Amino acid sequence: MNAPPRGPKAGQDYPQAWAQFMDWFATDEACSRYLERLRWHDGFVCPRCGNAAEPYRANRARLMCRVCKHQCSVTAGTIFDKTRTPLRTWLAGAWYVTNQKQGVSALGMQRVLGLNSYETAWTMLHRFRRAMTRPGRERLKGDVEVDETYIAITDRIYPLSREGRKRNTTDTLVAVAVEVVKPKGFGRVRFRRIPDDSERSVLPFIREEVEPGSTLHTDGSATYRSVTKHGYKHDRNVILGSSTPAHVSLPGVHRVASLVKRWILGTHHGAVQPSQLDYYLDEFAFRFNRRSSRSRGMLFYRLLEQAVITPPVTYSDIAGGRSFSPSGR
Numbered sequence: 001m002n003a004p005p006r007g008p009k010a011g012q013d014y015p016q017a018w019a020q021f022m023d024w025f026a027t028d029e030a031c032s033r034y035l036e037r038l039r040w041h042d043g044f045v046c047p048r049c050g051n052a053a054e055p056y057r058a059n060r061a062r063l064m065c066r067v068c069k070h071q072c073s074v075t076a077g078t079i080f081d082k083t084r085t086p087l088r089t090w091l092a093g094a095w096y097v098t099n100q101k102q103g104v105s106a107l108g109m110q111r112v113l114g115l116n117s118y119e120t121a122w123t124m125l126h127r128f129r130r131a132m133t134r135p136g137r138e139r140l141k142g143d144v145e146v147d148e149t150y151i152a153i154t155d156r157i158y159p160l161s162r163e164g165r166k167r168n169t170t171d172t173l174v175a176v177a178v179e180v181v182k183p184k185g186f187g188r189v190r191f192r193r194i195p196d197d198s199e200r201s202v203l204p205f206i207r208e209e210v211e212p213g214s215t216l217h218t219d220g221s222a223t224y225r226s227v228t229k230h231g232y233k234h235d236r237n238v239i240l241g242s243s244t245p246a247h248v249s250l251p252g253v254h255r256v257a258s259l260v261k262r263w264i265l266g267t268h269h270g271a272v273q274p275s276q277l278d279y280y281l282d283e284f285a286f287r288f289n290r291r292s293s294r295s296r297g298m299l300f301y302r303l304l305e306q307a308v309i310t311p312p313v314t315y316s317d318i319a320g321g322r323s324f325s326p327s328g329r
């Protein structure tokens with residue numbers, strides 16, 4: 001039988017502080033060994049034949065199975081796949097992005113890591129964002145507020161704005177779900193960009209992000225009329241007249257929506273391509289859902305743990321963005 005899982009510990013599983021980070025990750029080989037441990041918690045397992053034994057090491061990047069001679073690398077099939085950026089820079093990037101409470105812009109990342117190009121910083125950040133959503137994560141449950149909100153974003157991309165190009169501002173509709181904790185406080189959040197506030201657009205979001213049996217708290221909109229048919233309890237907050245402001249009836253979504261809007265304006269200067277917005281929202285949710293983590297290093301650990309099981313994306317994949325996905329993602 002396996003030992004019960006223990007939580008990751010500072011100074012053992014992730015660095016306590018920057019000084020320790022520098023010690024641990026002095027070489028690309030050390031970084032590679034660290035990722036290897038995250039990818040195969042119980043030791044290397046050959047991806048082809050399943051043999052579990054210490055592999056041959058042709059060089060620091062190549063691992064070879066002792067049985068079937070299959071060769072692989074720790075970064076193959078992960079967000080670090082085929083990167084020309086040294087692993088040390090990647091790990092420093094992961095440290096920086098998780099240690100800044102509000103996250104970082106691509107320009108900030110480029111400056112801190114001394115990267116030659118803005119595109120490298122931008123791609124790195126986007127690859128990290130892809131790793132911020134855990135596949136098969138648990139749905140929200142209990143008391144969950146659901147609403148839609150508009151987020152104003154501009155299509156300005158640095159450095160084009162220096163030419164004084166006109167910025168197009170778009171109000172993008174986003175569905176928000178927030179667990180509310182009694183007597184006071186919020187649990188986890190989920191977001192999704194939606195084309196409109198119809199039932200057809202909002203219901204798939206609810207079904208994929210909220211556990212049936214939960215109580216949905218919504219406004220009186222017809223969008224939510226059939227949720228009880230899908231196994232949810234429904235608390236409709238019908239606002240009679242205009243004397244009750246919306247933030248009183250659904251305080252969770254209004255609080256979270258204002259935080260996410262401030263974050264997009266502050267850290268990202270409001271400049272987010274509409275097709276990229278879902279990934280920014282994933283990053284916000286990653287941070288928000290782990291806001292009680294006492295250690296920033298823990299966030300670093302969780303990010304890299306997910307990074308080694310997240311498939312790679314290329315610059316052009318990323319620049320293409322995500323289309324609306326009513327059937328989930």
Ligand SMILES: [Zn+2]
Pocket residue numbers: 046047048049050051065066067068069070
């Ligand atoms: Zn093998």
